[in-house]
Amino acid sequence: MSTIDPVASTAEKAQHALMSKAQAEAPRVRARRTPASWVRDGGLSTLLFLLPMLLVFGAFSWYPIVRTVIMSLQHTNLVQPATWVGFANFSQVIHDPLFPTAVKNTAEFALLALVFGYPIPLLAAVVMSEVRKRRGLYSALAYLPVVIPPVVAVLLWKTFYDASPTGVFNTILGWVGLGPYPWLQSQQTALPSLVLESTWANAGGTVIIYLAALTGVNHELYEAASVDGAGLWNKVWHVTLPQLRGVLLVTMILQIIGTAQVFLEPYLFTSGGPANATLTVLLLIYNYAFGNSLGGDYGAATALSLMLAGFLAVFSLVYLRATRSWSTG
Amino acid sequence: MKSKGRAMKSIRMGMTVAAVSLLAVSAGSISRAATSSSPTVTISVASLIPGSTKAATQQFANQVTQFEKANPSIKVQSVEYQWTGPTFAAKLAAGTLPTVFTVPFTDARTLGDNGQLADLTAEVKALPYYSKYNPAVIAEGTDSKGQIVAVPTAAYAQALHYNRKLFVAAGLNPNKPPTTWAQVESDAKQIATKTGQAGYAEMGKDDNTAGWILTTLVYSLGGRMETGIGTKATATVDNPQTVAALNMLKKMRWTDNSMGSNFSYGWSDINQAFAAGQVGMYVSGSDVYTNLVQASNIDPSIYGLAPIPLAANKNAGVLGGGTLAAVRPDANPATAAAAVKWIDYYYEQPLINKAQAIRNARTLTASKQPVGVPALPVFDKTQYDLANTWIKPYINVPLNQMKPFSTGIFAQKLIPEPEASTQSVYHSLDAVVEAVLTDQNANIPSLLQQAQSSAQSAIRQGT
Numbered sequence: 001m002s003t004i005d006p007v008a009s010t011a012e013k014a015q016h017a018l019m020s021k022a023q024a025e026a027p028r029v030r031a032r033r034t035p036a037s038w039v040r041d042g043g044l045s046t047l048l049f050l051l052p053m054l055l056v057f058g059a060f061s062w063y064p065i066v067r068t069v070i071m072s073l074q075h076t077n078l079v080q081p082a083t084w085v086g087f088a089n090f091s092q093v094i095h096d097p098l099f100p101t102a103v104k105n106t107a108e109f110a111l112l113a114l115v116f117g118y119p120i121p122l123l124a125a126v127v128m129s130e131v132r133k134r135r136g137l138y139s140a141l142a143y144l145p146v147v148i149p150p151v152v153a154v155l156l157w158k159t160f161y162d163a164s165p166t167g168v169f170n171t172i173l174g175w176v177g178l179g180p181y182p183w184l185q186s187q188q189t190a191l192p193s194l195v196l197e198s199t200w201a202n203a204g205g206t207v208i209i210y211l212a213a214l215t216g217v218n219h220e221l222y223e224a225a226s227v228d229g230a231g232l233w234n235k236v237w238h239v240t241l242p243q244l245r246g247v248l249l250v251t252m253i254l255q256i257i258g259t260a261q262v263f264l265e266p267y268l269f270t271s272g273g274p275a276n277a278t279l280t281v282l283l284l285i286y287n288y289a290f291g292n293s294l295g296g297d298y299g300a301a302t303a304l305s306l307m308l309a310g311f312l313a314v315f316s317l318v319y320l321r322a323t324r325s326w327s328t329g
Numbered sequence: 330m331k332s333k334g335r336a337m338k339s340i341r342m343g344m345t346v347a348a349v350s351l352l353a354v355s356a357g358s359i360s361r362a363a364t365s366s367s368p369t370v371t372i373s374v375a376s377l378i379p380g381s382t383k384a385a386t387q388q389f390a391n392q393v394t395q396f397e398k399a400n401p402s403i404k405v406q407s408v409e410y411q412w413t414g415p416t417f418a419a420k421l422a423a424g425t426l427p428t429v430f431t432v433p434f435t436d437a438r439t440l441g442d443n444g445q446l447a448d449l450t451a452e453v454k455a456l457p458y459y460s461k462y463n464p465a466v467i468a469e470g471t472d473s474k475g476q477i478v479a480v481p482t483a484a485y486a487q488a489l490h491y492n493r494k495l496f497v498a499a500g501l502n503p504n505k506p507p508t509t510w511a512q513v514e515s516d517a518k519q520i521a522t523k524t525g526q527a528g529y530a531e532m533g534k535d536d537n538t539a540g541w542i543l544t545t546l547v548y549s550l551g552g553r554m555e556t557g558i559g560t561k562a563t564a565t566v567d568n569p570q571t572v573a574a575l576n577m578l579k580k581m582r583w584t585d586n587s588m589g590s591n592f593s594y595g596w597s598d599i600n601q602a603f604a605a606g607q608v609g610m611y612v613s614g615s616d617v618y619t620n621l622v623q624a625s626n627i628d629p630s631i632y633g634l635a636p637i638p639l640a641a642n643k644n645a646g647v648l649g650g651g652t653l654a655a656v657r658p659d660a661n662p663a664t665a666a667a668a669v670k671w672i673d674y675y676y677e678q679p680l681i682n683k684a685q686a687i688r689n690a691r692t693l694t695a696s697k698q699p700v701g702v703p704a705l706p707v708f709d710k711t712q713y714d715l716a717n718t719w720i721k722p723y724i725n726v727p728l729n730q731m732k733p734f735s736t737g738i739f740a741q742k743l744i745p746e747p748e749a750s751t752q753s754v755y756h757s758l759d760a761v762v763e764a765v766l767t768d769q770n771a772n773i774p775s776l777l778q779q780a781q782s783s784a785q786s787a788i789r790q791g792t
Contacts (some may be wrong), residue, residue, distance in 0.1 A: 078422045079658060080444050096778070163590035185592050187768055271535040273593055275764035275771075284413075289422075292792055293414035293432075293537075293752050294439050296422060 065262035072302040077295040093288075099304075101276050102284040105266075108191060109198075109280060109319035110259040117199035118255060122248070124203065125210030126236055139211060143204040150201065154268040157197045186271055194265040194278060202258075204263075206251055213247040216241070225308075249323050256310055256319075281308055348715055370403050372669040373427035374675070375410035378396035378624060385623045388600035388696035392689075396674050403667045412652075413596075414537050414752055418711050421445060426657055429668045434469040434651045435751035436685070437597045439480035439791075449654040450477045452669035458681045461708045465745075470653045477651035480669070482676035484705035485614040486743060487545045487648045487735050489513070491633040495609045499523040506610075506635035506733050510549070511575060513610065513638060517587040518611035527589025529581055530608040531762070539762035540755030542612050544747065551642030562792045564784035566758060567777040575773050583769050598782040601625050610724030612637065614650065615734060616706040618702045618726060629727050632715060634703065636737035646742035657693060680707055683719045701726045703735050705743070722766035753787030 038044070072089055076082035093099055128138045145153065159167040161183035164194035170180035183193050219240045230238065239250070266272055270280035270308065272287070279287075289301035333374060376389050393405045397574040408427040420426045421440075432440065440446045454477070462481065470479035493503035499520040507513045517528025518528050532538035543556050552570025555562045582588045594602065600617060602608050605623035615634065621627040639645040654676050656668040678685035690700045701724030706713035717724075728735070764771040 075444065077443055097783070139353075167590075180590075182590070183765055183768070186588065187764070226474070270593065271764045273535045273760070274531075274761045274767035276535075290415040290418040291756065293412075293417045293421075293436055293447060294792065295443060296418050297792065 017217065054204050068302045068305060071298055073299075074297050074304050075249045079295070087213065087306060089297075090301035090307070092297075093246060093300050093304045096284075096300075098276060098279060098284060102281045103278050105191060105276075105278060106260060106262065106280045106282075109195060109262050110256055112192060112195040113255065113259045114252075117195065118204065118252065120199060121203040121251075122208035122210055122244075125214060126205045126240060128207070129211060129214045130232070138207065140262070142207045145201050147202040148201075150264050151268060153201050154197070154265065157200075158269065161193055185274065187274050190270055190274060194262075195271055197269070198259075198262070206255075209247065209251060210244065213244050217243040245326055249326065253316060253319050260312060261309070348776060352549045357608075358485050368402070368663075370663050371406060372403065372429060372664060372671060373406040373408050373669050374429040374671055375431055376407035376428050378411040378620070378725075381409075381623045382626070384696040387688050388576055388698055391692055391696075392675060395688075396671065398622050399674070400667075400670060403670065405671065411597075417617030422703050424657075424659070428657055428660055428664060429654055429671055431482065431652045431654050432479060434481075434484075434653065435746050437470045437655060438472055438655045440655070440771060441470075441478030442474075443475060445658055446472075446478040447658050447660045447668075448476045448478060449480065449656060449665060449667050449669055451476075452666055453477045453480055454788050456669075456677070457674060458677070458708070460729075461681070461712060463706060463709055466651065467649065469745075470655075479655040480672050481617060481676070482654050482672070483654050484649065484651035484707055485616045486705055486738050486741070487612055487637050487650075488615040488703075488738075489612055489637055490603060490617065490636060491610045492603065492608065492629040493633045493730065494606065495520050495526055496633070496725065499528075500572060503633055504733075506633060508635075509638045510546075510640070514577065514581055514585065514587075517581055517609060518585040521585070521587035521589070524609070526607050526609060527591070527602075528585075528587035528609040530589055530591070530594060530599060530611045531766075532594050532596060532599055532600065532611075532613075533592045533759075534598075535756075535757040535759045535763065536595055537759060538594075538596050541746075543571070543574060543601050543758050543762050544755065544786055545612055545637065546577070547571050548648045548744050549637045549648050550640045552756075553644070553645035553744075555749055555788065558748055559787055560749070562767055562788050564754065564757075564781055564788055565783050567774075567781040571777060572773060575777075577760065578762070579765050579771070579773070582766050586658065588766070597624070603627075606631065616702050616704050616740070618731075619699050621784045622699045629730075632727060632730055633733070634731040634735075635733040638739055639741060646744040646745060647738070649743040650706070651705070680716055681712065686716055686719045687723070690720040694723045694725055697725075699726050700724050701728060701734045703731050703738070705738070710739070718770070725726070749780055750784070750790075750792060751788045753792055754784045757781075757783040757787065765770060 023125055071082070073084060073086060074082040075085045075089075125144055128135060128142070131138060146157075162168065162170065163180065163182045163185045164170065165174060165180045167180065167183070169183065173179040173181070182189060184190050215238060221243070222235055225235045225314040261282050262280050263286065266280050266283050267286065270278045272283045285301050285304050285308070288304065289296040289298055353763055363507055374393075377385055388567065389407060393407060397403065406427075409747070410427060412431055412433065417426075417432070437446065466481045470477055471480055472478050489506060491503075491506050496503040496506075496516075499516070500523060501516055501519060507516050513529060518529035520526060532542050547554065547570045548566070550570040550573055552565075552568045552574075554566050555564050555569075557563050576589075582592075589600075591602065596658060597615070597620075599608065599611055599613070600620055601624075603611055604621050604627035618627075620630065620632070621632070622629075637647045639647070654672045656665055660668060674685075679689040680686070693700045700720060701717070704713075761773075761776040761780050764776050765773065
């Protein structure tokens with residue numbers, strides 16, 4: 001399209017020549033632009049419209065990020081003047097004996113949540129999409145835990161997890177001759193107990209996403225599969241999952257990022273105990289910052305925050321690259 | 330042109346109105362400034378802990394009203410407050426602490442050295458009763474430069490709190506609480522067997538309380554958690570008494586099964602569980618009865634207080650601590666002066682001034698708040714006894730049920746909390762206690778070795 005059509009009319013050629021001249025002169029015209037012409041052309045109003053967003057982002061997102069980077073290189077109690085310590089905070093975090101414990105626990109939480117927590121919303125959404133009656137009611141029920149304030153949910157589950165024989169779960173399991181189990185009071189069962197509650201609390205949101213995505217799946221594909229004699233499982237495996245793969249990949253990375261930053265459950269249920277069995281990376285960051293009443297180690301806290309952010313950024317990039325062909329193929 | 334003229338006219342009119350308004354506002358401010366003789370100072374003060382009863386809140390409000398009446402130039406704003414390690418650190422960093430707040434004995438000196446508390450030396454030394462302070466107690470609020478950065482308001486000794494009702498239900502004599510740790514073990518076992526409740530429970534949370542109570546046990550057996558002072562102190566958490574204390578807990582937890590099913594109690598949780606009749610015995614500060622009434626609605630008839638059993642070891646003693654009132658470091662001189670006035674009125678006068686002590690006790694009794702809870706002297710023992718005689722008619726706590734403590738405590742050796750990096754030393758022990766209570770095969774020597782290393786590292790860093 002960039003070459004001139006040999007059969008074009010003279011008028012068209014002339015017009016083209018004029019346009020080319022105008023294009024050639026364009027940079028010269030732009031160079032003469034003055035503040036007055038910038039205002040006249042709407043530059044000021046654009047800036048005014050942008051300003052609230054710039055201020056909000058600047059104050060609440062960009063400034064804290066820059067401040068975090070600076071603090072990670074400082075020793076400060078936020079009252080006295082800070083001193084520069086280079087990368088000492090990073091070194092301190094890496095050599096902290098609790099650091100590998102926190103990384104291991106976080107990885108274990110993320111893995112358990114992925115293995116058990118990830119398929120459940122998908123399964124629930126597929127089943128619910130097959131239900132013809134009261135689908136709205138089931139959606140509402142699935143979403144209900146998301147609506148319950150997290151602190152309330154944790155308090156509720158704390159009573160479920162009561163380790164005495166009269167605890168809710170222990171009573172129910174007792175009916176079939178099981179238990180009582182220590183739940184949160186044991187180093188072995190504490191972390192899986194947190195995963196269970198977390199899955200219950202968060203699955204509703206993902207179910208809604210899957211239900212929305214399922215409405216986009218072409219019904220003719222299911223009809224064609226039925227004609228070919230496919231049952232429910234084959235329809236799910238060969239139609240639903242391939243059609244949802246873009247959404248599935250996005251929810252998976254969101255879940256991994258979310259579980260890598262798990263804080264609420266270990267903080268409210270166990271404070272990282274028993275004996276650091278539920279200490280996660282974010283809880284360790286919190287402990288660095290606020291665990292000591294004499295003033296936190298804010299340098300170490302921000303250093304570990306940056307390390308986590310860096311890891312998640314790299315992980316996300318690798319994940320997106322590795323799954324690019326699947327999500328678009 | 331006509332419309333343009335009208336627009337100009339309205340702009341001029343608007344400007345005139347704005348100028349007149351501005352002048353009026355300025356004149357108002359000037360006249361207000363001219364009429365007020367002394368500027369009002371507003372201070373925010375730590376009031377009661379969150380969750381306190383309405384009666385307790387009302388009683389505090391009455392005290393504020395009385396103070397403001399006596400000091401018309403000071404306005405007091407009450408802020409609910411409870412000292413916990415993590416929330417205190419967050420509030421300190423965010424600058425959201427009230428003007429007057431309280432800190433434990435363990436923290437004031439270091440906070441002062443770090444420039445995180447206001448210097449109150451001049452104001453405190455000007456108090457008429459300054460010379461009467463117990464030197465060891467006022468030293469807890471004095472930093473390394475000799476500046477007074479916090480004022481002692483209460484002192485306590487660790488004590489054994491026991492549920493008389495559960496003692497009776499288990500066939501034990503509620504007037505004869507255990508006096509040895511072996512008796513604690515056997516009584517706990519009997520309570521657990523006969524009542525199904527925890528015979529003995531212990532704070533086991535990862536918020537330094539687990540380490541605090543373990544240290545109490547170790548002191549009572551004759552051990553210490555550190556020697557020396559400051560960053561040159563040596564951690565000694567890995568000692569024979571700590572091993573003995575942990576083995577005792579292990580036996581009660583796993584062999585006797587007398588510690589119930591909750592091993593992650595924090596300070597408030599265990600108070601609530603005790604008031605709810607789920608705990609036979611536990612260790613906490615001798616003054617905890619106030620909280621049991623204000624936040625946990627305890628039935629006074631179930632309450633019993635005894636001294637901590639001490640081993641037959643010349644170093645055995647009872648861990649003592651206390652609370653100090655401090656002021657934000659950014660307080661200006663006028664605010665700091667007003668803050669010390671409040672500290673004097675609210676915390677110190679009831680201990681030193683007969684009229685105020687009686688007025689305070691009368692107000693507390695009227696709102697059904699505890700009066701006469703056993704404590705240790707902030708001034709001297711004579712002053713403490715005298716103050717108790719002033720308020721005798723108003724004492725409403727079950728003193729008879731606290732007799733084992735009040736008669737026994739002054740015969741016990743009082744040992745202050747570890748001085749260097751106290752909270753960090755406690756924190757290093759949290760995981761050890763948690764492990765022993767939640768893992769039957771916990772390797773005590775290995776756990777203590779790790780705790781020793783982290784405690785020593787914290788001491789070196791001064792954190």
